[in-house]
Amino acid sequence: MGPMRNGARIGLECETPMTNQQQSLVHARALTKRYANSFTAVDGIDFDVRPGKAFGFLGPNGAGKTSTMRMIACSSPVTEGTLSVIGMDPRTQAREIKAKLGVVPQHDNLDTELTVRENLEMYARYFDIPRDVANRRTAELLEFVQLDERAKDQVEPLSGGMKRRLTIARALINDPELVILDEPTTGLDPQARHLLWERLYQLKRRGATLIITTHYMDEAEQLCDHLVVMDKAKIVAEGSPRQLIDQHSTKEVLELRFTDAVREDLNGQLNGQLDGLADRIEELPDRHLLYTENGERTLEQVNLRKIPVESALVRRSSMEDVFLRLTGRSLVE
Amino acid sequence: MTVLAASGRVWQRNWLVYKRLWHRSLAFGFLQPVLFLTAMGIGIGALLTPASLEAFGGVEFIDWLGPGLLAAMAMQTATFESTYPIMNKIMWGRNYEAMLSTPVGIRSIVGGELAWGAFRIGTLATIFLVVLALFGIPRSPMAILAIPVAVLVGVAFSACLIAFTATQKNDVGFSAIFRFVINPLFLFSGTFFPLTQLPDELQAVAWATPLFHGVELIRGAILDQLDPLTAPLHLGYLLLMFGIGAWLAERNLARRMAD
Numbered sequence A: 001m002g003p004m005r006n007g008a009r010i011g012l013e014c015e016t017p018m019t020n021q022q023q024s025l026v027h028a029r030a031l032t033k034r035y036a037n038s039f040t041a042v043d044g045i046d047f048d049v050r051p052g053k054a055f056g057f058l059g060p061n062g063a064g065k066t067s068t069m070r071m072i073a074c075s076s077p078v079t080e081g082t083l084s085v086i087g088m089d090p091r092t093q094a095r096e097i098k099a100k101l102g103v104v105p106q107h108d109n110l111d112t113e114l115t116v117r118e119n120l121e122m123y124a125r126y127f128d129i130p131r132d133v134a135n136r137r138t139a140e141l142l143e144f145v146q147l148d149e150r151a152k153d154q155v156e157p158l159s160g161g162m163k164r165r166l167t168i169a170r171a172l173i174n175d176p177e178l179v180i181l182d183e184p185t186t187g188l189d190p191q192a193r194h195l196l197w198e199r200l201y202q203l204k205r206r207g208a209t210l211i212i213t214t215h216y217m218d219e220a221e222q223l224c225d226h227l228v229v230m231d232k233a234k235i236v237a238e239g240s241p242r243q244l245i246d247q248h249s250t251k252e253v254l255e256l257r258f259t260d261a262v263r264e265d266l267n268g269q270l271n272g273q274l275d276g277l278a279d280r281i282e283e284l285p286d287r288h289l290l291y292t293e294n295g296e297r298t299l300e301q302v303n304l305r306k307i308p309v310e311s312a313l314v315r316r317s318s319m320e321d322v323f324l325r326l327t328g329r330s331l332v333e
Numbered sequence B: 001m002t003v004l005a006a007s008g009r010v011w012q013r014n015w016l017v018y019k020r021l022w023h024r025s026l027a028f029g030f031l032q033p034v035l036f037l038t039a040m041g042i043g044i045g046a047l048l049t050p051a052s053l054e055a056f057g058g059v060e061f062i063d064w065l066g067p068g069l070l071a072a073m074a075m076q077t078a079t080f081e082s083t084y085p086i087m088n089k090i091m092w093g094r095n096y097e098a099m100l101s102t103p104v105g106i107r108s109i110v111g112g113e114l115a116w117g118a119f120r121i122g123t124l125a126t127i128f129l130v131v132l133a134l135f136g137i138p139r140s141p142m143a144i145l146a147i148p149v150a151v152l153v154g155v156a157f158s159a160c161l162i163a164f165t166a167t168q169k170n171d172v173g174f175s176a177i178f179r180f181v182i183n184p185l186f187l188f189s190g191t192f193f194p195l196t197q198l199p200d201e202l203q204a205v206a207w208a209t210p211l212f213h214g215v216e217l218i219r220g221a222i223l224d225q226l227d228p229l230t231a232p233l234h235l236g237y238l239l240l241m242f243g244i245g246a247w248l249a250e251r252n253l254a255r256r257m258a259d
Helices: A002-010 A018-022 A065-072 A094-099 A116-126 A131-144 A160-171 A190-205 A217-223 A241-248 A260-266 A269-274 A295-304 A319-327 B003-018 B022-045 B050-056 B061-082 B084-092 B095-100 B106-134 B141-165 B172-188 B200-208 B210-222 B231-257
Strands: A026-034 A040-049 A054-058 A080-085 A101-104 A178-182 A209-214 A226-231 A234-239 A252-257 A280-283 A288-292 A311-316
Touching: A026 A065, A040 A065, A040 A226, A040 A234, A054 A065, A054 A217, A065 A080, A065 A178, A065 A209, A094 A101, A101 A160, A116 A131, A116 A160, A116 B003, A131 A160, A160 A178, A160 A190, A190 A209, A190 A217, A209 A217, A217 A319, A226 A241, A226 A319, A234 A241, A234 A319, A241 A319, A252 A295, A269 A280, A269 A288, A280 A319, A288 A295, A288 A319, A295 A311, B003 B106, B022 B061, B022 B106, B050 B061, B061 B084, B061 B106, B061 B141, B061 B172, B061 B210, B084 B095, B084 B141, B084 B231, B095 B106, B095 B231, B106 B141, B106 B231, B141 B172, B141 B210, B141 B231, B172 B210, B210 B231
Parallel strands: A054 A209, A054 A226, A101 A178, A178 A209
Antiparallel strands: A026 A040, A026 A080, A226 A234, A252 A288, A252 A311, A280 A288
16 A cells, blocks of 8 residues: 555545555445335345455446445445445434535536535535635645646636546545545546546556446446456456456357348258357347357358358457356347 | 635635725615615604504604614625525536535535625614614614624524525525515514514514524613513523424535535
8 A cells, every 4th residue: 555655746645554454444234225115236246346446337227336335434324234335334423424425416506606616615514625725635636637727717608528537526526435436427428538537547556545437348347356257236257357258258259240131041040150269159139249259260260151251359358258257138228 | 724724715705806896885785774664664663652662662653664674774785695696606607517626615615605795784783773773773882793693693594595595496485485485574573563562472483483583682782671581591592493493405516506
């Protein structure tokens, strides 16, 4: 945790003794969220978030990610099960937990009646941070998210990416032990996403603990050390992105596309012709995915069988493949 | 941080926004009573005959009207401050969601908003009283009591309206409140004419409504006519309304924000 000590530039001087390293920052057992209409959003999930790691919840919309986040952030009561956050109980110590959390909600809730700088300064007041400390952190954080030149501007004219960055800066104002980000890049253009990822990377390198929800596989693979895949209120798989791919998919994937004519011609026979070429074959509306240890070799065999392929692509397995395997569906539908 | 300190932060946020516009708000606070008193007091008052003035307890119409308008101003300001701006902070701007991610809790939010309402109405009531003084209306230094009473009327209405706003999913309910609650109270609380003009049954209804009690107390203070028998009843009514309103506001907002 060495680099952490130099984290003063963004006001992230973590005060947690790192002897607690073995302890988990968030500990959940049989955690359940049921709403008044008896809809079960989270159905008895177990997980542990280790300090200094980026922990990801991956899953489609409605999988229960946001409900889980809201319980961790003490903004939604736990229905059943055990949850401890930074060693405290959200049922009785919400105020103390919130003092040590940074929250980036799914929908921006910046104060549009205040300027960029006032947003951070006022938020610092909510945390009871002394004025001189608040002013110093505000300046540091505006620089960190590259908004120092917009400090005096109103919030409304800012772009979506800038607002997100300001929200992240705001979440760091209290020097949190744990930062919760709910779909941080949803709705942003690719350039804004990459800039945001880069900032989150910096944050991670300084030793911050992050919890991120996303339905983008690339985001999960880029940012997260540890992932849980959620589907229909349950956790369906867990591990590092690499482990999940190793466990639930093959090393490589051969993607084959056929012309509509070929598809119709061969009709049911296509699958028969591909039979035995790969460990597993997924048939998607527009292509076939052949899961194999060596994509090039499999492609050679496809060609040997004289199967009329329109185009072929060999790639490494990704989280998308894991998700497809586990749930039979694509992540973003 | 205590609940009280956190309430202070919620108040401070409103101040930060308001301080950019305060001169406009205060100018309006001055102009409004001047216009009303001139139009209604001097314009209409001059048409009244000495005989018809008897119903006003033997004072000039403008003297009688001014304190009533002060009480009505407190109600109306509280109403505007506790409907759209509160709904904005719940739903559209999500300010409360942001605050609730910090150690600021529901009770502090309600406390801070009520303290803000008290401040706004306190300043406006002070300006109003200055205008009344310019018209030579107050009878004694007792008139200064009109300010805390106006603040009490304001926070009593604010608390009840925050409780109402917290239950609303859109702003449709507000126009019903303005039309069917605020306007009738404005007209039939002894603001413009003595309730003795009404049939007995309606006078009884007026006794059950809140603005009437504020009008009576404020007029009593400014015209130095406080009745030691009824004044505690009026005061008790408003305090009770404030207490129940504040309790409901906290409960309803907590339910809403946990959604």
